[in-house]
Amino acid sequence: MASSSIYFNHALSPRTFGVSAVCGKLRRMRNHIFLLVLCLLVAACAKKPAENVQSNATEPKQIASTDVVKATPQETTLTRGQSAEVLVPIKIANGYHINANPPSFPYLKATELEVPAAHGISVEGITYPDALKKTFSFAETPLAVYEGEAVVKARLKADQSAQTGKHNLSAKLRVQACDDKVCYAPGVLDVVLPVNVQ
Numbered sequence: 001m002a003s004s005s006i007y008f009n010h011a012l013s014p015r016t017f018g019v020s021a022v023c024g025k026l027r028r029m030r031n032h033i034f035l036l037v038l039c040l041l042v043a044a045c046a047k048k049p050a051e052n053v054q055s056n057a058t059e060p061k062q063i064a065s066t067d068v069v070k071a072t073p074q075e076t077t078l079t080r081g082q083s084a085e086v087l088v089p090i091k092i093a094n095g096y097h098i099n100a101n102p103p104s105f106p107y108l109k110a111t112e113l114e115v116p117a118a119h120g121i122s123v124e125g126i127t128y129p130d131a132l133k134k135t136f137s138f139a140e141t142p143l144a145v146y147e148g149e150a151v152v153k154a155r156l157k158a159d160q161s162a163q164t165g166k167h168n169l170s171a172k173l174r175v176q177a178c179d180d181k182v183c184y185a186p187g188v189l190d191v192v193l194p195v196n197v198q
Helices: 002-012 014-058
Strands: 069-071 076-078 083-092 097-099 112-114 121-127 132-134 143-146 149-158 165-175 187-197
Touching (some): 076 149, 083 165, 083 187, 149 187
Parallel strands (some): 076 187
Antiparallel strands (some): 112 165, 132 143, 165 187
16 A cells, blocks of 8 residues: 555656646746737737827828918019019919908918019019908908919119119018918918019
C-alpha cells in the first residue's frame, strides 16, 4: 500500500509535469493576449474613418473673402494736366455679398479701393456704387451690400510732368465677404489699374 502511495505522489510532483504545464498555460495566455490586442487594433482602425467623416460633416467651411470676389480694372487714357475715370468692375460669386461703402454699421468692413499716387498720376476721388438693402439671418436690420456685379470708379489726374506712355498703377481693394448666415474675415485684393498717359 505504501509503495502505491509513493508512486502516486511521485507522478503528481512538479518535477514530472508541473514545469511543462505552467509553460503551456503561459503560451496559451500569451496567445490570448496577442489576439485581444489584435482585435482592439482592428476595432480602432475601423472606427476612425467614421469619426473623420462625422468631424468633416460638422466642421464649418473655411472661406477667404478674396476667393469669392474678383476685380478687373479697365484701361483708361489720361491727358497730361487733365482727369479721367478708371472703371473697376467687381464680380461677387453667387451666394455671397460684400459690405457696401459706407457700411451699415461701423464694425462692418466697407469695400474700399486704395490707389497710391505714382508716375505723376494721383487720385482725385473714388465713387462707390449704390448699395442693395438686404436682410440676413445674422442681422436684425437690413444691411447695405453689393451682390453679383458692382463697379467702383476712381477719378485720376495726370500731372503736367507725368511721363507719356502706359503705366500700371498698383492698387488694393479691401473687401469682406458674407453669405446668408455669417461674415468671413476681411481680405485684400491686389489689383492693377492700366493707364495710358498722352
